[in-house]
Amino acid sequence: MSRKQMPKRILVKGNEALAYGAVDAGLQCYFAYPITPQNEVPEMLSALLPEHGGAFVQAESEVGAVNMLLGAGACGVLAMTSSSSCGISLMQEGISYMAGSHIPGVIVNMSRGGPGLGDIGPSQGDYFQAVKGGGHGDHRNLVLAPSTAQECYDFMFMAFALAFAYRNPVMILGDAIVGQIKEPIRRTAPEGASTPEHLRSLVQDLRIEGYGARGENAPPRLLKSVYLAEGALAQRNRLLQQKYAAMRKDARYAGEELDDAELVVVAFGSIGRITSSAIRGLRKEGRKIGLFRPITLYPFPGEALRIHARGRRILVIEQNIGQMVEDVRLAVGGCDVAWHGIMPGLFIGANELVEPILQALKG
Amino acid sequence: MTSANDLRPRPGEKLVFDVNPVLNERVTHYCPGCHHGIAHRLVSEVLHELGVAHKTILVASVGCATFTYDYFNVDSVEAPHGRACAVATGVRRARPEAVVFTYQGDGDMAAIGTGESLHAANRGEKITAVFINNTVYGMTGGQMAPTTLVGQKTTTTIHGRNFSNEGGPIRLTEIMAQLQGVAYAARCSLDSVKHVKEAKKAVRRAFDVQLAGLGFGFVELLSGCPTNWHMTPTAANKRIATDMIPVFPLGVFKDVGAAEANAVKEPGNA
Amino acid sequence: MPEYQDVVIAGFGGQGVMLIGNLLAQAGMEQGLHVTFLPVYGAEMRGGTANCTVVLDVLPIGSPLVREPLSSIVLNEPSLTKFQPRLRKGGVQIVNASLIAQDLVETSIRTVYIPANDMAHKIGNAKLVNMVALGAWLGATGTLPLQAVQDALHSVVSSHYAKLIPVNAAALAAGYDFAITRE
Numbered sequence: 144m145s146r147k148q149m150p151k152r153i154l155v156k157g158n159e160a161l162a163y164g165a166v167d168a169g170l171q172c173y174f175a176y177p178i179t180p181q182n183e184v185p186e187m188l189s190a191l192l193p194e195h196g197g198a199f200v201q202a203e204s205e206v207g208a209v210n211m212l213l214g215a216g217a218c219g220v221l222a223m224t225s226s227s228s229c230g231i232s233l234m235q236e237g238i239s240y241m242a243g244s245h246i247p248g249v250i251v252n253m254s255r256g257g258p259g260l261g262d263i264g265p266s267q268g269d270y271f272q273a274v275k276g277g278g279h280g281d282h283r284n285l286v287l288a289p290s291t292a293q294e295c296y297d298f299m300f301m302a303f304a305l306a307f308a309y310r311n312p313v314m315i316l317g318d319a320i321v322g323q324i325k326e327p328i329r330r331t332a333p334e335g336a337s338t339p340e341h342l343r344s345l346v347q348d349l350r351i352e353g354y355g356a357r358g359e360n361a362p363p364r365l366l367k368s369v370y371l372a373e374g375a376l377a378q379r380n381r382l383l384q385q386k387y388a389a390m391r392k393d394a395r396y397a398g399e400e401l402d403d404a405e406l407v408v409v410a411f412g413s414i415g416r417i418t419s420s421a422i423r424g425l426r427k428e429g430r431k432i433g434l435f436r437p438i439t440l441y442p443f444p445g446e447a448l449r450i451h452a453r454g455r456r457i458l459v460i461e462q463n464i465g466q467m468v469e470d471v472r473l474a475v476g477g478c479d480v481a482w483h484g485i486m487p488g489l490f491i492g493a494n495e496l497v498e499p500i501l502q503a504l505k506g
Numbered sequence: 507m508t509s510a511n512d513l514r515p516r517p518g519e520k521l522v523f524d525v526n527p528v529l530n531e532r533v534t535h536y537c538p539g540c541h542h543g544i545a546h547r548l549v550s551e552v553l554h555e556l557g558v559a560h561k562t563i564l565v566a567s568v569g570c571a572t573f574t575y576d577y578f579n580v581d582s583v584e585a586p587h588g589r590a591c592a593v594a595t596g597v598r599r600a601r602p603e604a605v606v607f608t609y610q611g612d613g614d615m616a617a618i619g620t621g622e623s624l625h626a627a628n629r630g631e632k633i634t635a636v637f638i639n640n641t642v643y644g645m646t647g648g649q650m651a652p653t654t655l656v657g658q659k660t661t662t663t664i665h666g667r668n669f670s671n672e673g674g675p676i677r678l679t680e681i682m683a684q685l686q687g688v689a690y691a692a693r694c695s696l697d698s699v700k701h702v703k704e705a706k707k708a709v710r711r712a713f714d715v716q717l718a719g720l721g722f723g724f725v726e727l728l729s730g731c732p733t734n735w736h737m738t739p740t741a742a743n744k745r746i747a748t749d750m751i752p753v754f755p756l757g758v759f760k761d762v763g764a765a766e767a768n769a770v771k772e773p774g775n776a
Numbered sequence: 777m778p779e780y781q782d783v784v785i786a787g788f789g790g791q792g793v794m795l796i797g798n799l800l801a802q803a804g805m806e807q808g809l810h811v812t813f814l815p816v817y818g819a820e821m822r823g824g825t826a827n828c829t830v831v832l833d834v835l836p837i838g839s840p841l842v843r844e845p846l847s848s849i850v851l852n853e854p855s856l857t858k859f860q861p862r863l864r865k866g867g868v869q870i871v872n873a874s875l876i877a878q879d880l881v882e883t884s885i886r887t888v889y890i891p892a893n894d895m896a897h898k899i900g901n902a903k904l905v906n907m908v909a910l911g912a913w914l915g916a917t918g919t920l921p922l923q924a925v926q927d928a929l930h931s932v933v934s935s936h937y938a939k940l941i942p943v944n945a946a947a948l949a950a951g952y953d954f955a956i957t958r959e
Contacts, residue, residue, distance in 0.1 A: 154802050154811070154931075172599050198599035202592070203625035210589035210622065214565065214596025217583040222600065240586050324840050325798070325813035327805045351581040351597070353604050355560025365575050367566075367584035420838030490816065492843030 164299030169339025209237030219350030225251035239278030243368030266487035404433030420493035445474030539739025588619025630687025689721030787851030792906030911951025
């Protein structure tokens with residue numbers, strides 16, 4: 144194999160990359176309850192975070208963890224929790240309260256197969272829960288879907304930037320492959336990354352700190368989600384919806400070989416990268432296939448997809464029984480959308496995707 | 507309805523008792539004879555005396571006390587039902603310099619939030635929890651609480667709480683006192699002037715241990731709920747003395763600070 | 777040397793399957809390649825079966841999972857049963873002769889049948905089976921220079937075990953020599 148000159152890289156798991164990314168992005172408080180397959184995150188942060196002057200608490204439950212996140216987020220510090228599917232279900236109450244109270248925070252879901260206790264294999268079965276809000280009431284989380292260890296690292300910076308820009312919970316949705324894969328990363332902040340000081344300044348008018356921080360007779364502040372007066376909750380919801388509408392400009396995706404593609408395959412996360420391998424193999428045989436890999440699952444990059452999908456066949460591949468395909472169909476309107484599902488818990492290779500891709504290419 | 511202005515002295519009247527600056531002049535939503543007002547007053551006096559209101563953060567709970575933050579002149583955050591001690595943990599870890607307290611009822615702290623409460627206490631979080639025990643769910647209309655007395659009629663125990671079906675009242679202060687992270691645990695009552703004065707001292711100690719960094723401060727306040735007990739306020743006060751105190755004995759169950767003052771340091775009681 | 781290589785490494789838990797997977801990925805990275813290492817644990821931990829997949833590529837890697845690998849290192853019999861039928865046409869397998877009967881080995885497949893346990897024992901430490909096997913794989917595939925993998929030992933062996941690096945390097949060399957002289 145040929146040698147290439149590259150900057151220094153370290154070989155780490157996706158979960159470890161998340162922990163490094165969080166600390167390098169300026170994480171101050173981390174709260175979590177252990178669950179496989181994301182235990183490297185709390186294990187690493189239990190050592191790393193105190194070294195960086197932050198606070199680490201192993202919570203009594205995911206319910207405890209998310210509410211600690213709520214408390215720290217309300218104080219305007221960079222805080223996060225991490226868990227996996229079952230634990231994320233338990234957190235939904237707190238996530239809804241955070242959304243309703245304009246509280247920033249990052250929640251990592253290195254998901255497992257479900258429903259119920261399921262297994263610890265790869266799955267994308269939490270897509271709906273992540274992008275539809277997941278908790279009660281009309282709320283949304285920004286959702287980022289890394290597919291490599293480097294993206295795990297880089298997306299922590301993006302997650303905090305979005306959480307503080309919108310004062311909203313941000314979820315990073317991965318799976319057992321993304322969390323357990325070991326690959327090289329460069330541990331340097333992505334270009335344009337904000338400093339933690341800047342992020343904190345974005346919420347300085349909406350954080351609790353003790354009124355004395357704002358002056359001797361400053362009025363007290365309150366962060367809450369309850370609005371009982373007539374019309375008050377309607378107004379609150381209008382405000383939230385304006386925020387969600389504004390998020391659309393932050394929709395992101397990665398495209399591969401889309402320019403001349405006759406078939407556009409839409410896939411995210413670990414399935415996105417496995418699909419990429421399959422497409423590369425088929426390209427060598429002269430098949431005109433491209434990959435559209437959403438990076439933000441909410442906001443869904445529907446407008447970009449609509450442009451790329453025009454006049455092409457579309458295939459959605461995901462490891463669940465049909466979730467993202469609904470967002471794709473909404474985005475592309477009248478186009479025909481084929482779908483290939485992989486049952487949760489299975490480990491699949493790129494060659495298992497060749498047949499369904501060729502099928503969709505033929506139409 | 508009385509307005510705040512009605513409370514100001516009129517010409518010829520002499521002011522003998524005033525609000526303190528930590529408690530604002532808004533008229534509360536609490537029912538006549540409810541003891542939340544006394545509890546608020548005690549907490550606000552302690553914060554005022556300690557001179558810490560400017561750096562205090564209140565974590566509000568769910569129940570009759572949901573709107574506590576409407577009356578305290580301090581920064582506040584709302585917690586989901588039962589989660590106040592977890593939220594307070596997050597606040598405490600994010601703001602080590604702040605004074606942090608929760609104000610929770612018996613349903614919030616001793617039923618849905620038992621886990622969060624006991625574990626925050628066990629970790630020795632430097633926070634203060636004010637626990638209002640009135641043996642009934644007030645906000646939702648008089649249902650059974652974890653502290654409802656055996657035989658007590660509520661809207662979900664219409665023939666009286668039956669031990670063989672619903673178990674007995676939880677004595678949270680005794681449980682708290684067992685936990686290593688708890689620096690102070692006391693139970694007081696708001697039914698009489700004498701008891702209210704004792705309660706003030708206990709609330710003060712529950713904040714003192716936080717400020718001294720000794721651990722979790724806990725104070726349980728036996729309180730009356732005339733509305734859901736279907737009693738007059740005076741009858742409610744009497745019920746506390748005759749029915750509640752025998753089941754929930756008053757006293758200081760733990761005071762690590764006092765033990766330290768006696769120069770006896772138990773191993774493990776940091 | 778190939779532009780792309782992948783390998784499934786399988787054996788009993790405790791045979792050091794994950795360690796040599798890590799070592800190979802580390803060495804590949806230090807050589808400037810794109811690499812992925814993906815562990816798959818069986819339901820059991822120690823004593824059960826474990827396998828990992830390592831991919832090395834000059835280009836960014838898509839799938840870290842390979843259903844039909846180009847090569848394999850199998851240290852016990854259940855691993856041979858599982859992965860031999862999946863090996864891609866023209867692939868190569870390193871088979872631990874100390875624990876796997878020769879009649880189980882498909883004769884049409886290019887195979888380095890190496891007595892890894894016996895060799896490890898001779899080198900002085902029974903635990904070096906994995907290193908012997910990885911050395912043989914390096915000899916058979918030519919994916920990375922032996923020296924690159926020996927150098928990477930310093931990155932994956934904890935400082936507590938640093939004194940064992942020379943004997944690990946020797947085991948790698950022994951496996952490497954076995955493969956290049958026998959083939």
